[in-house]
Amino acid sequence: MIYIDEIKNIFVLTTKNTEYAFCVDNIGLLRNLYWGEKIDSIKDYEIEELVEVSTNDPVFEITKEEYPVYGGLRYKENCLKATFSDNTRDIVYKYLGYEKSDDELIIKLKDKYYDLQINLVYKLYYEFDLIERKAIIINNSKEDILLENVMSAQLHIPYENLTFRNTHGYWAAEQQEFIQNVSYGKIVIENRRGVSGHNHNPYFILDNNATETTGEVYFGALNLTGNFKGVIEQTQYGETLVQMGINDFDFLYYLSPNEKFETPEIVIGYTNKGFESMSHNMHAYANKHIIKNSNIRPVLYNSWEAMEFKVNAKEQIELAKRAKDIGTELFVVDDGWFGQRHSIKNGLGDWYVNKEKFPNGLEELIKEVKNMGMFFGIWFEPEMVNPLTELYKKHPDWVYNFDNRERNLSREQLVLNITIPEVCEYVFETLDYYLTNYDIDYIKWDVNRPISEPGAKNLLKNERSLWINHIKSVYKIVDRLKKKHPKVLFEACASGGGRIDFGMLSHFDDFWTSDNTDAYDRLFIQNTYSKIYPIKAMRAWVTDCPNFLSKRVIPLEFRFDSAMMGALGVGCNLLKMSESEIDICREKIKYYKEIRHIIQEGKFYRLDKTLKDNDYYSFEYVLDDEVILFVFLPQSKIGHRHTFIKLRGLDENSSYEFTINNENKTKSGIYLQNHGLKIKLSGDYQSMIIRLKKI
Numbered sequence: 001m002i003y004i005d006e007i008k009n010i011f012v013l014t015t016k017n018t019e020y021a022f023c024v025d026n027i028g029l030l031r032n033l034y035w036g037e038k039i040d041s042i043k044d045y046e047i048e049e050l051v052e053v054s055t056n057d058p059v060f061e062i063t064k065e066e067y068p069v070y071g072g073l074r075y076k077e078n079c080l081k082a083t084f085s086d087n088t089r090d091i092v093y094k095y096l097g098y099e100k101s102d103d104e105l106i107i108k109l110k111d112k113y114y115d116l117q118i119n120l121v122y123k124l125y126y127e128f129d130l131i132e133r134k135a136i137i138i139n140n141s142k143e144d145i146l147l148e149n150v151m152s153a154q155l156h157i158p159y160e161n162l163t164f165r166n167t168h169g170y171w172a173a174e175q176q177e178f179i180q181n182v183s184y185g186k187i188v189i190e191n192r193r194g195v196s197g198h199n200h201n202p203y204f205i206l207d208n209n210a211t212e213t214t215g216e217v218y219f220g221a222l223n224l225t226g227n228f229k230g231v232i233e234q235t236q237y238g239e240t241l242v243q244m245g246i247n248d249f250d251f252l253y254y255l256s257p258n259e260k261f262e263t264p265e266i267v268i269g270y271t272n273k274g275f276e277s278m279s280h281n282m283h284a285y286a287n288k289h290i291i292k293n294s295n296i297r298p299v300l301y302n303s304w305e306a307m308e309f310k311v312n313a314k315e316q317i318e319l320a321k322r323a324k325d326i327g328t329e330l331f332v333v334d335d336g337w338f339g340q341r342h343s344i345k346n347g348l349g350d351w352y353v354n355k356e357k358f359p360n361g362l363e364e365l366i367k368e369v370k371n372m373g374m375f376f377g378i379w380f381e382p383e384m385v386n387p388l389t390e391l392y393k394k395h396p397d398w399v400y401n402f403d404n405r406e407r408n409l410s411r412e413q414l415v416l417n418i419t420i421p422e423v424c425e426y427v428f429e430t431l432d433y434y435l436t437n438y439d440i441d442y443i444k445w446d447v448n449r450p451i452s453e454p455g456a457k458n459l460l461k462n463e464r465s466l467w468i469n470h471i472k473s474v475y476k477i478v479d480r481l482k483k484k485h486p487k488v489l490f491e492a493c494a495s496g497g498g499r500i501d502f503g504m505l506s507h508f509d510d511f512w513t514s515d516n517t518d519a520y521d522r523l524f525i526q527n528t529y530s531k532i533y534p535i536k537a538m539r540a541w542v543t544d545c546p547n548f549l550s551k552r553v554i555p556l557e558f559r560f561d562s563a564m565m566g567a568l569g570v571g572c573n574l575l576k577m578s579e580s581e582i583d584i585c586r587e588k589i590k591y592y593k594e595i596r597h598i599i600q601e602g603k604f605y606r607l608d609k610t611l612k613d614n615d616y617y618s619f620e621y622v623l624d625d626e627v628i629l630f631v632f633l634p635q636s637k638i639g640h641r642h643t644f645i646k647l648r649g650l651d652e653n654s655s656y657e658f659t660i661n662n663e664n665k666t667k668s669g670i671y672l673q674n675h676g677l678k679i680k681l682s683g684d685y686q687s688m689i690i691r692l693k694k695i
């Protein structure tokens with residue numbers, strides 16, 4: 001709900017359990033008044049008059065501004081820095097008014113002298129306790145205005161000494177959670193690579209001694225891929241500030257007369273019920289408003305780990321037959337099927353079917369796959385080109401470059417400048433050709449290197465907007481393809497999980513979570529992923545052992561159980577598997593199909609370890625009357641102790657029936673939540689899935 005006190009200029013946004021309030025004060029500043037648990041009493045808000053404490057502490061520094069601009073006596077991080085055509089580098093805004101609908105509020109600000117308008121948009125997601133914020137900068141003047149920094153929002157958290165959580169990582173080590181105490185000074189998380197990043201993720205989680213189920217958590221995630229920046233600052237005035245948006249690193253944008261610049265949205269939320277409630281709200285929001293294709297995800301087979309670049313029609317058909325036999329529903333040919341792609345050195349850009357590998361074209365394989373009743377998917381790396389290709393020979397000017405600089409290769413490839421309309425069209429047409437002429441249901445869209453030598457002369461004076469324009473072109477291509485081929489699912493991959501963010505998920509359907517397919521490592525990667533991002537989009541494969549990365553050997557059952565926690569896939573070399581292993585695959589996939597609606601659409605619970613010195617990991621999914629419990633014991637410790645797993649999210653007044661160790665049992669919800677379920681696993685890499693049903 002949106003409440004407005006027209007006399008005092010107070011705006012109160014309420015969701016089911018939370019409230020966000022701000023005002024326009026007597027000197028025209030847009031000031032945050034509150035963010036936290038719901039109050040629902042607009043009449044109680046008062047606007048304190050600003051009083052300068054000392055000349056060293058100007059009111060602008062102390063004031064909780066909703067969208068601080070660079071100008072006047074402001075020295076902290078700003079949300080908007082601009083230079084006008086007469087070189088004035090200072091913004092002074094005044095309040096123009098507002099526009100309101102049921103779930104959206106737009107606050108309009110304007111520079112006091114120049115025709116620069118700032119619209120701040122607040123969109124409410126009432127049932128999920130979330131608010132989306134963004135800013136729209138409009139040039140109503142007759143001259144260009146140079147934007148040097150444009151953030152999506154500033155947020156004020158009324159505490160010091162909070163705990164900040166985000167991810168660090170690198171290739172095959174994505175989603176490693178770090179937890180940092182916030183003190184005086186700034187924490188900066190960012191990406192400067194343009195296309196991908198395995199390190200920081202564009203979200204913030206700040207808590208005040210929270211646990212999974214208790215305590216206050218403030219959080220937000222940016223709808224942006226690539227160059228983002230987030231600043232968390234505990235100020236000297238007793239609060240913590242957050243700013244997130246497009247990275248101002250190497251960013252400049254000349255806003256032409258009558259042009260608008262829109263920031264990506266940041267979705268923000270508050271809960272006093274711990275991280276679990278944060279994740280539930282974010283997952284529900286993503287499933288309903290971010291993910292466009294809400295269908296249950298098929299079980300896929302992907303050929304990458306089994307064959308790498310050595311794909312050919314004969315073996316792919318053999319693999320597809322086995323993949324069908326074990327129960328997978330979607331067969332994806334990964335890298336290696338096109339051009340002269342025998343290794344990383346060549347092929348990208350020459351998107352013709354390799355005749356030596358597929359003498360009868362892709363048609364033969366697709367026909368086999370379709371005749372078996374499976375979906376067909378194929379890999380592309382559309383934003384890239386290898387210098388050895390025909391495409392590069394023909395269009396050496398199609399990549400980002402500076403005239404007098406060597407073009408740095410990474411994975412032997414260069415990044416196509418898809419901000420050039422012709423190049424963008426080429427990428428669209430290439431994919432459109434395949435989707436039009438072949439019966440393709442799934443595209444795995446990969447990207448395996450960052451942008452370097454970021455020259456894009458085509459953008460003229462706005463060359464330094466290429467970081468944001470590149471990703472906008474990606475979004476545009478995928479949106480156009482989806483419009484024309486609506487049944488096709490798109491998987492976002494960037495050397496594994498380098499593009500996991502709401503920007504991607506607003507356009508793509510699945511994430512390839514990590515090239516690290518070690519089932520034990522995945523428990524941690526998936527755990528951190530689940531804090532913000534929805535389970536349905538989390539692709540997880542079962543692959544061969546010893547794992548190519550960790551060299552670990554993990555029983556196939558555990559590997560399946562770990563991968564079944566998301567959208568299941570298989571990447572094993574099925575041609576080399578024993579009959580008993582094939583049997584396990586069949587059995588596990590059959591079971592996954594029975595429970596996947598609960599996994600992909602249920603509420604997800606990261607259950608605590610309940611016994612000290614015990615290394616059981618447990619996770620739970622609840623959808624209506626159905627419950628799935630995953631338990632993992634990576635390593636037995638002395639004594640092979642049992643554990644009691646206290647379930648959550650059950651109906652306390654109902655009973656649940658389930659089978660454990662071949663014994664049928666019935667227990668009340670209240671017993672399962674308070675006493676817990678006794679589980680004993682022994683050995684290393686042991687796991688168990690228990691399905692409970694409310695009666």
Ligand code: DGJ
Binds near residue numbers: 304335379493514515
């Ligand atoms: C990186 C991806 O993460 C892998 O799954 C695979 O598709 C390779 N690229 C192919 O080159």
